[in-house]
Amino acid sequence: MKATLRQVDSVTVVDMSGRITLGEGCTQLRDLIREQLGKGNKHLLLNLADVTYIDSSGIGELVSGFTTVSNQGGQLKLLNLTKKVHDLLQITKLYTVFDVHDDEAKAIGSFEKSAGA
Amino acid sequence: MVADASVVEVVLESDLKNVEVAEEITRRVSSTAGFDEDDQHKIDMAVHESLINAIWHGNKSDPSKHVWLRFEIFSDRLEIRVRDQGNGYDPRGLPDPLSQENLLNVSGRGIFLIRTFMDDFRVESRTGEGTEVVLVKRLNSNNSAPSRREGP
Numbered sequence: 001m002k003a004t005l006r007q008v009d010s011v012t013v014v015d016m017s018g019r020i021t022l023g024e025g026c027t028q029l030r031d032l033i034r035e036q037l038g039k040g041n042k043h044l045l046l047n048l049a050d051v052t053y054i055d056s057s058g059i060g061e062l063v064s065g066f067t068t069v070s071n072q073g074g075q076l077k078l079l080n081l082t083k084k085v086h087d088l089l090q091i092t093k094l095y096t097v098f099d100v101h102d103d104e105a106k107a108i109g110s111f112e113k114s115a116g117a
Numbered sequence: 118m119v120a121d122a123s124v125v126e127v128v129l130e131s132d133l134k135n136v137e138v139a140e141e142i143t144r145r146v147s148s149t150a151g152f153d154e155d156d157q158h159k160i161d162m163a164v165h166e167s168l169i170n171a172i173w174h175g176n177k178s179d180p181s182k183h184v185w186l187r188f189e190i191f192s193d194r195l196e197i198r199v200r201d202q203g204n205g206y207d208p209r210g211l212p213d214p215l216s217q218e219n220l221l222n223v224s225g226r227g228i229f230l231i232r233t234f235m236d237d238f239r240v241e242s243r244t245g246e247g248t249e250v251v252l253v254k255r256l257n258s259n260n261s262a263p264s265r266r267e268g269p
Contacts, residue, residue, distance in 0.1 A: 022169050023133045055165055056226040064223045084158065091233055092226055093215050 042074025205242025
């Protein structure tokens with residue numbers, strides 16, 4: 001997995017690509033979220049447009065990140081799901097748990113309207 | 118017993134790096150068997166989750182232990198067997214990942230995804246002999262995600 005970070009207003013956009021699977025991909029995602037929270041960046045938008053593969057462990061890591069960020073008063077949202085990731089979140093009933101967007105500007109705006117962080 | 122089936126079998130060392138190798142083999146086999154791209158992805162994911170279970174949970178990533186991956190291509194279906202050298206497990210005891218209290222659990226979705234993506238799933242565990250899971254996908258089956266298959 002590769003991740004590139006951009007700061008847009010108060011939101012840290014993480015452009016992710018590759019595989020989020022048990023092992024390296026999940027560890028990288030966990031470390032990245034922990035590092036951003038440590039820097040005080042509590043508005044995280046994960047852009048999954050170029051994520052080619054995500055398994056049950058990767059889904060678990062997204063859930064873990066969502067919970068961790070929420071518990072610290074922040075928000076973790078998802079952007080540009082591929083059809084495969086979209087279907088996985090539907091199957092696992094997580095689609096309604098996450099705040100999912102397909103327009104980056106609107107996604108950024110949704111953070112600005114949010115309280116906290 | 119499998120006279121009308123084409124068989125592909127590989128033995129893998131218990132290293133997560135081998136999962137991607139097995140995925141490549143799975144895609145070639147499922148394509149050869151005649152599955153469309155959507156079904157190939159479902160089979161690929163089911164094998165991926167089965168291999169993770171075998172390497173990570175079954176063999177505990179012990180490099181001295183192996184995983185056997187066997188494909189049997191029939192005219193109407195693909196049967197896949199994944200066997201490890203672990204202690205086995207009972208899938209009936211697994212919590213429902215869709216229930217409200219488990220929805221935000223970090224783990225526990227692997228077997229659920231296998232059941233969702235395949236037409237049949239069986240676990241055969243024998244004490245001291247490891248676990249073998251059998252995955253079946255029928256050609257032209259109507260098992261299309263995101264529907265949910267019921268039962269353990």
